[in-house]
């Protein structure tokens with residue numbers, strides 16, 4: 242089993258430097274896959290109402306013999322539940338589906354700026370944190386402008402912003418803003434969904450030099466840029482491979498070479514215009 246190191250969030254929580262994406266891990270097979278990941282050392286599990294698998298993730302946590310306090314279950318408020326009272330109700334629904342008595346990390350899934358309710362949603366998350374229903378609060382797919390607005394209007398800085406990030410979209414400017422404001426970056430689709438990324442020369446060269454797989458080189462790139470990647474894998478051996486990225490370091494030149502693969506988002510997921518409900 243791998244020990245995945247942690248960093249400290251702005252609220253004092255110890256937060257893993259790598260976690261498990263769970264999109265499409267559902268039903269009994271999904272619960273088995275999540276349980277295997279916990280056995281492989283994963284302590285951060287990323288689910289969402291809209292993945293339809295909070296029940297499978299919660300079942301795996303309950304079946305695991307790892308102490309509950311060592312696992313961070315992250316779930317997300319969907320766009321259709323934006324608003325103060327709606328968010329409070331949404332959290333209760335998530336808790337019931339998870340079968341857990343608290344949410345460790347609660348995120349706003351998408352900002353949906355045209356609806357313009359993310360500040361009210363954030364106020365509800367602050368209240369949920371104050372009453373202890375939720376331990377850490379953060380956002381997903383927020384831009385610098387949206388983060389600034391949340392902070393200016395509520396005084397509470399999100400602990401995490403989970404955003405699209407991979408070598409094709411390294412999020413250089415947003416990461417710098419996160420660093421200045423002590424917001425932890427989390428990378429979704431960190432492997433760019435297993436596209437041609439893994440065959441890129443810069444990735445293959447770094448992998449060969451360190452005698453690791455291309456996937457491990459990419460995940461190490463995230464770690465060294467100060468982001469927590471959440472690769473999804475249903476397969477226990479690929480889960481292990483993905484977690485074994487703490488025994489080597491890329492050089493600054495290798496990190497820079499991989500970052501030069503930048504070409505843009507995987508799909509049209511610009512949070513200024515893309516909305517999800």
Ligand code: NAP
Pocket residue numbers: 261262263264265287288350381382403404428429430431432433434435456471472473474475476479480482483
């Ligand atoms: P990803 O993690 O970049 O890629 C997942 C794909 O890579 C799967 O097809 C998986 O297949 C394969 N894979 C994993 N490890 C591998 C390995 N070692 N070798 C070869 N192939 C490997 O993509 P993602 O699922 O889109 O993103 C990860 C997580 O981010 C999601 O599961 C979800 O939790 C989160 N997410 C959040 C948002 C948001 O808006 N906040 C959006 C998208 C995703 P196998 O399962 O067969 O191994």
